[in-house]
Amino acid sequence: MPRERATSSDPVHLENLLATAVIERSADVPADIRHLASEHIADFAGVAAAGARSGAFAQLLRYLRPRREPEPGFARVWGEEGFLPARDAAFLNAVAGHIDDFDDDEAELSFAHPTVTALSAAAAAADIVPASGARLVEAYVAGVELIMRLGPLLNPSHYTRGFHATATLGALGAAAAAGVVLNLDARAMRHALGMAASLAGGLRSNFGSDTKALQSGNAARGGVMAAELAREGVSSSEGSLFGPLGFVTVFGGVPGSEESVVGFGRPWLFDRPGLTIKAYPCCTCTHTALDSLFELIAQGPLEPESIRHIEVDVDEAAPRILIHDAARTALEGKFSMPYCLAVGLLRGRLGLAEFGDGLVNDPAVRALMARIAMRPDPSLPKTGGGISLASRLRITFTDGRIVERYAEKPSGSRDHRLSRTRLREKFVANAGGPLGTAAPALFDTLLGINSLCEAARGFDGLCGRPFVPARAS
Secondary structure, three states: OOOOOOOOOHHHHHHHHHHHHHHHHOOOOOOOHHHHHHHHHHHHHHHHHHHHOOOOHHHHHHHOOEEEOOOOOOEOOOOOEEEEEEEHHHHHHHHHHHHHOOOOOOEEEOOOHHHHHHHHHHHHHHHOOOHHHHHHHHHHHHHHHHHHHHHHHHOOOOHHHHHHHHHHHHHHHHHHHHHHHHHOHHHHHHHHHHHHHHOOOOOOOOOOOOOHHHHHHHHHHHHHHHHHHHOOOOOOOOOOOOOOHHHHHOOOOOOHHHHHOOOOOOOHHHHHHEEEEEOOOOOOHHHHHHHHHHHHHHOOOOOHHEEEEEEEEEOOOOOHHOOOOOOOOHHHHHHOHHHHHHHHHHHHHOOOOHHOOOEEEEEEEHHHOEEEEEEEEEEEOOOOOOOOOEEEEEEEEOOOOEEEEEEOOOOOOOOOOOOOHHHHHHHHHHHHHHHHHHHHHHHHHOOOOOOOOOOHHHHHOOOOOOOOOOOOO
16 A cells, blocks of 8 residues: 655654755755854864874774775774774764863753764764765764754763763764765665664763763764665665654654655854854853853962852753762762862863873862752753753852852853964864974864865875875775
8 A cells, every 4th residue: 555645844854854954955055154163073083193103092992993005984093093993983982072071062952962973973974985075064063963953852861870871872973974974865875874873872870981082982983883884785674764763753752754854954053052162171060150250260269278168050851970079090080060160170271181080189189079068949041841951159268258250151162162372272272292292283273174175184284194095985
C-alpha cells in the first residue's frame, strides 16, 4: 500500500526537512556570522594548541599511535607530525581542545560546548577532501546551529538528569559539519545524523576528569565516522532522530516540530544567543563570580587574612555542575567554585598556570577554599529556560564589612564579547608555548580562514606537517 502523506509532525518528514536544511542553509551563512565564526575557530585552535601538551593527550597519542606518513582518508593530528584516520584525528584534536575546559560554550539552549565537536569534525574532513575556507566555515556554523537548535527539544531535563550535552548533541553537530565538508546530499545527511544519534553518549558524572574530554572527542569521532559511512551508502533507520525510539525521545526530550526544523538558520543562533568565548579555563558557572572578584581586586588588593568568608549566590542547578567543593586535582578544580575563587584571589588572575595539581594542595589555597560556599538562589534570571549564569558575590571581612557584587552575564558572552586584543592575548598565551613567535601569525591566518582556497592550510601552524591536497576519492 502507498504510504500516507507525511504530516508536519511525522518523524521521517522532520528528519528529511532537517537534513535538507543543514545542506541548503549552510551555503547561506552571511558575512557577519562568518566573521564571528572565524573568531571562535581561532580561539579553539589556540586552546587546542595548549591542550596538545597535556598528559592525557600524550597518553592518547601512545594509545592510537599516529603514523608518520599520510594515507588516503587520513587527517593530521594537531600538535605533532602524525596522521590518523580522519575520525581518530577528529577525536584527538577534540580532546586537545577540551581537556583544559577553555573552549567556548553555550548555556541557554544546548548546555554544551558546540565548537569542540563541530570544528574538530569539519577540520578533519577538510584534510581528506578538497574544501575551501568558506566551506569549512559554513560546515562549522551548520554544526553549531544544529546543536543549538536541537538543544531546547532536550533541555533542561536532559542536562539536569546527568547527560553531558557536549557529547550527546555534539555527535549530531559533528556529523552535520563533516557531512557538509564531504558534500553529502540530503539523503546521505539524514543517514549520517541517524547514525550519529546512536553513537552519542556521555555523562556529567565524569566532570573533573580526563573522561570529560574523551566524551567530547568521541562525539567528534562518531560524527566524522557517520558522515564518512553515509557517503559510502551505509544507512540508518527512519525515525532515529524524532521517532518514538529516536534520539530526542530516548534522551528525555519533547517531540520535534516542523517549526523547530524549518527555522534552521532563521535567524542564526550562532549570533543570538551566541556562544561564550571563555575568559577563564574552568566551568562557565564560575565565571560571573570570577568577573566580580577581579573587578574588586582591580579597585584595590584583597588580603585573604582579612576575609571571614565568601558566599556566592548561584542558580539552583549550579551546585550539581560544580560538583567538587573540596577539589583534589586540577581538573576537579575546574568544577569547584571554592578553588576557582581562592586561587583567583591569591594569584590575582586565573589562567592555565593556575590549574596545576601542586596548587590544589597549597595550604593557603585550601584554607581559603574552606571559607567559600555557594548558595542556590532560584530567583536569579534565566534566559530561554536555561541555567542562569548570574551570580551574587558577597565577601564578609573580619572587621564586619560586607562587599557585594552582582553579575548577570560572563565576559566573552554575546553582550560582553572579548575584544580582538583580548582574543589575541588569549590565543598567544595558549599557543605561544608550543608555537613560539609563530602564534600571532597563526591567529591572523585563522581569522581570515573564510578567504582561504584550501581550508586545511589554515591549520598548518598547529601541525608538524603542512597540508597536502587530498587525493580524489
